Amino acid sequence: MPLTLTVLGTASPHPGPDRPCSGYLVSGGGAEVWVDAGPGSFAALQRHTDPARLTAIWISHLHADHSADLLAAAYAFAFGGMTPPAPVPVYAPQECAPRLAGFFGRPDVGFLKGVFDFRTLYDGHDVRHWNLRLTARAVAHDTEAYGLRAECQGSVLAYSGDSGPCPALTELASSADLFLCEADIDEHRDGEHPRQVHLTPEDAGRIARDARVRELLVTHVGPTLSREAATVRAAQISGRPTYAAVEGDIRTV
Ligand SMILES: [Zn+2]
Numbered sequence: 001m002p003l004t005l006t007v008l009g010t011a012s013p014h015p016g017p018d019r020p021c022s023g024y025l026v027s028g029g030g031a032e033v034w035v036d037a038g039p040g041s042f043a044a045l046q047r048h049t050d051p052a053r054l055t056a057i058w059i060s061h062l063h064a065d066h067s068a069d070l071l072a073a074a075y076a077f078a079f080g081g082m083t084p085p086a087p088v089p090v091y092a093p094q095e096c097a098p099r100l101a102g103f104f105g106r107p108d109v110g111f112l113k114g115v116f117d118f119r120t121l122y123d124g125h126d127v128r129h130w131n132l133r134l135t136a137r138a139v140a141h142d143t144e145a146y147g148l149r150a151e152c153q154g155s156v157l158a159y160s161g162d163s164g165p166c167p168a169l170t171e172l173a174s175s176a177d178l179f180l181c182e183a184d185i186d187e188h189r190d191g192e193h194p195r196q197v198h199l200t201p202e203d204a205g206r207i208a209r210d211a212r213v214r215e216l217l218v219t220h221v222g223p224t225l226s227r228e229a230a231t232v233r234a235a236q237i238s239g240r241p242t243y244a245a246v247e248g249d250i251r252t253v
Contacts, residue, residue, distance in 0.1 A: 003028035003132075003152040003253040005178065007245045008044040010219045010227070013065050014183050015040040019247055021065040022220055024180070028152035028253075029131025031055040035148060036158060039081050042072040044247065051076060052084045055129045057116075059092035060161030061145035062099060069093070070116075077115035089116040091127070093132070093144045094120045102160045121146050123168075139163035142197045147172045155253045158213070162220065164196030165203050173211035178234070178253045180245065181207065182220035183230045197220070199231040205237025206252050219245035 004027045009020025015038070025040020025048050026033045032049055034057045045051055051073060059067050062157075070090070076082040090096065097109040097118045104111070104223040109118075119127075123138035127144075131153060141162045148159040149172050158176035162184065163169050173179045184198035199207070200220065208216040216238045221227040227244040235242035 001028055001030055003150065003155040003157055005157055005180065005217075005249075005251045006048050006248040006253075007039050007219070007247055007253060008041040008048075009247060010221070011038070011040075011065075011243070012220045012222045012244045015128050021068075022060075023069065025049060026058075026132070026150050028150070028155070029129075031129040031132035033058055033129070033132065033134065033150075034246050036060055036066045036074065037069040039068045042069040043173075047077045048084070048250075052082045054084070054088050055132075056089040056091060056134075058134060058148060059090065059096060059121075060148065060159070061141060061143055062093055062095060063143060063162065065196075067096070068161065070100055072185045074100060074115060075111065083121050084115065087113060087115055089119055091121050091125070091136070091145075103159070105167065110230070138198060139168050139172075140166040140195060149173075150165070153253075157253045158211075160199070160204075160207075162198060164198060165207070170207050170211045172222075173207060174212050176211065176213045178215050178217060178251065179208050179211065179213040180217045180219055181234075183218050183225070183234055184222040186224040201225070201233035202237050205234035205239075205242070208234070208238040208240060208242070214240065216240060216242040217245045217251070219243065
């Protein structure tokens, strides 16, 4: 099975009609991994696979536009008859389980263990499921956040998660065949954040160029930009084929 990216959702910061927030299905080497669980992405996921058969779930960070549909999955797995044969590994920052339990009004997280197997991400986290290797790198955001490098049979997909410009992002994307990168903001504004926590289209293009990726896929474009305009701006800097991520896209890496 070649490395394949299916785009479930790209919206920021809220879902729209037929446009969920961040969510992707990464398949390859016998594994299927739901990467980011933005609102609406669990519904879209069901168009492409049986969620009960997921190999793993991988969450870049705990902002709701990347993680809230874990709640939808919990309901489906625990109460909806979509019961996985074994608890599904969930790679996520440490606070993921207690936050999810909070929605059920439960002080303990033990009852979630029947459906999810929470595994804490850290910088350099490296795991293999069948022939799919997943490596996490800590990136610059206003909460603990990770980018992902997925490798399978010599093909590489890199995903920024949410991040400002940082050396780890360029390292993560180094020579990737496909770089799925956020371009959330139109420009950096002084004083808005103590540090830069998102990318402009030009940042995405620059990182793609510096990392020598083969293709750039622009995603998570915020409300002050259109994804078409963001893609044109990123392409002017990247110097390589640059496309907009669109819901329903299936790309062999
Ligand atoms: Zn975020």
